[in-house]
Amino acid sequence: MSEFERTVSEAVYPGGSLSIGEDFDGILDAARSGEPWAFERLYRDLAPAVAGYLRLQGAAEPEDLNSDVFLGVFAGLSSFSGTEQQFRSWVFTIAHRRLVDERRRRTRKPSTPTGEPEVLDRPAGDAEQDAMAALGQRRVAELCAELSADQREVLLLRIVADLTVEQVAEVLGRSKGAVKALQRRGLTALRKKLSGEGVTL
Template identity: 60%
Template sequence: MLDDFDGVLSRARSGAGEAFTLLYGDLSKPVAAYVRAQGVREVEDVTSEVFLAVFTGLSGFTGDQAHFRSWVFTIAHRRVMDHWRRSARTVPQVPYEPADDDRAVGSAEADAMDVLGHQRVLALLGRLTGEQQEVLVLRVVADLTVEQVAEVVGRSEGAVKALQRRGLATLRKMIETETVPL
């Protein structure tokens, strides 16, 4: 409570900065507490809006200190309601996470390289025997163990290892000599 409310109000109406400071200092903490109690996260923003409205409307206020306090809290209540109406109309802002964005597409260069890489792998595998292709795809792409591949293809583990070894050796020679056309 201010000791000389009428004098402070009069000086504030005439534009005295120290009077604004006294009015703000007297009620800013209770207004902020009220705004916070209403569940507003942006307490400082709404409190600032309240006192901006108070200071711009000061010339139209009439009454004593108790009326002034009621008037300030009426403005605070209206600003809180305005805040909740704006919040209801505003889509919540979510930080952008590129890794979570399933709309993202690769660049044309990356897509072309993927296609060329895929085509090259198919061309290289096409030069292997059918059994070597099957074993390498099961081992590398399907990530199966030698035992699992042997079970799938109906061959012994030793036969699978031999097919894998020969297939990889053939691929190594082809890559080294670059005999596969793109």
């Protein structure tokens, strides 16, 4: 295992947050110069959150859309300058726009659902783990179904993307007050859903 791979595998997600830390500037410079390992590192850091955000937002093909997002990110790295947190916000801004574009395309060309091809495409693994993962995804999908589109957007950017209120406001083009109000209402709706079920997670 190379040092790069070890670094990636040792990535810690305290509280679900991803961070490269002090190495970010060097990695960004390396990616700008076309170093493959730098692209890999950036992708490994951000792709899980981006894919989760796209999936929970109801993207038709979240993985393809995720790759499309990173193609645009890597192609436009030369135009970016800022900190790691700003880079994160920038990546999710692109993801949000791609998601909106994808929704528009879908409304123009509605396609009939074809079951769950993702399950078929996945390589065989631990059946128990897969089942638990599927249950977890369904559970999360049910929770998100209780939220309005705006509330879901805000909460997913806050929870999955780990953005601050200000960053979410920038990504969505809303005010901070509106973001706070939406996240409060979303949490209230989630709590109402949980209390109605009588289930403690």
